[in-house]
Amino acid sequence: GRTIAVFTSGGDSQGMNSAVRSVVRMGIYLGCKVYFINEGYQGMVDGGDNIRLADWNSVSDIIQKGGTIIGSARCADFRTPEGRLKACFNLLERDITNLVCIGGDGSLTGANQFRKDWPDLIKDLVQQGKITQEKADANPNIQIVGMVGSIDNDFCGTDMTIGTDSALQRIIEAIDAVVSTAQSHQRSFVVEVMGRHCGYLALVTALASEADFCFIPEWPPPSNWRDILCAKLQQQRKEGQRLNIIIVAEGAIDRDGNPITAELVKDVVNKTLKYDTRVTVLGHVQRGGAPSAFDRLLGCRMGAEAVLALMEMTPESEPCVISIDGNQMVRVPLMQCVARTQKVQAAMNEKNWELAVQLRGRS
Numbered sequence: 072g073r074t075i076a077v078f079t080s081g082g083d084s085q086g087m088n089s090a091v092r093s094v095v096r097m098g099i100y101l102g103c104k105v106y107f108i109n110e111g112y113q114g115m116v117d118g119g120d121n122i123r124l125a126d127w128n129s130v131s132d133i134i135q136k137g138g139t140i141i142g143s144a145r146c147a148d149f150r151t152p153e154g155r156l157k158a159c160f161n162l163l164e165r166d167i168t169n170l171v172c173i174g175g176d177g178s179l180t181g182a183n184q185f186r187k188d189w190p191d192l193i194k195d196l197v198q199q200g201k202i203t204q205e206k207a208d209a210n211p212n213i214q215i216v217g218m219v220g221s222i223d224n225d226f227c228g229t230d231m232t233i234g235t236d237s238a239l240q241r242i243i244e245a246i247d248a249v250v251s252t253a254q255s256h257q258r259s260f261v262v263e264v265m266g267r268h269c270g271y272l273a274l275v276t277a278l279a280s281e282a283d284f285c286f287i288p289e290w291p292p293p294s295n296w297r298d299i300l301c302a303k304l305q306q307q308r309k310e311g312q313r314l315n316i317i318i319v320a321e322g323a324i325d326r327d328g329n330p331i332t333a334e335l336v337k338d339v340v341n342k343t344l345k346y347d348t349r350v351t352v353l354g355h356v357q358r359g360g361a362p363s364a365f366d367r368l369l370g371c372r373m374g375a376e377a378v379l380a381l382m383e384m385t386p387e388s389e390p391c392v393i394s395i396d397g398n399q400m401v402r403v404p405l406m407q408c409v410a411r412t413q414k415v416q417a418a419m420n421e422k423n424w425e426l427a428v429q430l431r432g433r434s
C-alpha cells in the first residue's frame with residue numbers, strides 16, 4: 072500500500088471532518104498507511120508531532136462536527152523555498168509521497184507549486200546529505216489530489232464545495248428568524264452574508280428567503296441603484312408587505328468598483344424612505360456548527376474518490392481535484408480549475424461582468 076497524508080488548509084468549513092474521515096478509512100481499507108498533518112502547511116513545515124499516523128478509530132465521532140479536527144492555518148512559511156524544503160524532508164522522512172489537500176484555491180495552488188518544485192527539493196536534500204540518492208530516486212515526485220473545502224462555492228470546476236450547503240442552511244435559518252421580528256415591527260433588515268468575492272451564498276439565500284433585493288460582486292447594480300432599490304422596497308410595502316429583507320454579499324460592489332456595504336444600504340433606506348432599518352452581519356456563525364447531511368455525504372464521497380484517484384496516479388500524473396458534477400464524483404485537472412477561477416477575478420477586475428457571470432457557471 073501507499074503512504075498518504077491528509078491535511079486541511081485555509082479557512083475551515085463544515086464537512087471537512089467527513090472528508091478527512093473518508094480519506095483515512097478508504098486509505099486503510101485499501102492497505103495504505105495514512106498520516107494526519109495538523110495545522111495545514113504549517114504542520115508540514117514544522118514536522119514533529121504535527122505529522123502523526125491515523126488509525127480507523129482516530130476518525131470516529133467526527134462526521135457530525137463542524138470545523139476540522141486536525142486544525143487549519145494560513146501559512147506564510149510554505150510560500151518560501153526554505154519552507155517547502157523543510158516540508159519535503161518531513162514527508163520523505165515518513166515515506167509520504169501521496170497528499171490529499173482539503174482547502175480553497177490558494178491552498179491547492181500551493182500544492183501544485185510544491186509538486187513542481189519537488190525534483191529540485193529532493194536534489195537539494197541529497198546535496199545537503201539529508202536524504203540518500205536511493206531515496207531521491209525512489210520518490211521522484213509527489214502525487215497530489217485536492218478537494219475544495221469552502222463555504223463560498225467560489226471554485227470553478229465543481230458544482231459545490233464542501234461547506235456551502237451547511238452555510239446556506241445556517242443563513243436561511245437566521246433570515247427566517249430576522250423575518251419574524253421584522254414583521255412585528257414593520258422594519259427593513261439588511262443582512263450581510265459571507266462569500267469573499269463570490270456572490271453565491273447571497274444569491275441563493277436571497278432566492279430561498281424571498282428577499283426583496285440582493286447585491287453580489289459579479290453583477291454590480293447600475294449607478295442609480297439607490298433609486299431602484301427604494302422603488303422596489305416601496306412597491307413591496309404598497310402591496311401589503313410589512314417588512315423588507317435585503318441581502319448584501321460581503322464583497323458587493325457598484326459598477327465603479329466601490330464597496331456596497333450593509334451600513335451604506337441601511338443609510339440609503341433609512342434616509343430616503345424613513346423605514347426603521349437594521350443591519351445583521353451573520354459573520355462566522357455561517358462557517359461553524361454541525362455540517363448538513365449533504366456536506367457530510369459530499370465529504371464522504373469526495374474523500375473516497377480522492378484515495379481511489381491517488382491509487383491510479385504515478386509520479387508523472389498532474390494533480391487533480393475531486394469535483395461534483397451533477398451527482399457524480401469526477402476528477403478534474405487542478406490547474407485548469409485554478410486558472411478558470413482566477414479568470415473570474417480578472418474579469419471582475421476588468422469590469423467585464425458578463426464574462427464573470429459566464430465563467431462562474433458550469434463549463
Ligand code: F6P
Nearest residue numbers: 082221222223265266267321358
Ligand atoms: O473563505 C471563507 C470565508 O469565510 C469568507 O467567506 C470570508 O471572507 C473569509 O473566509 C473570512 O476569513 P477569516 O475567517 O480569516 O476572517
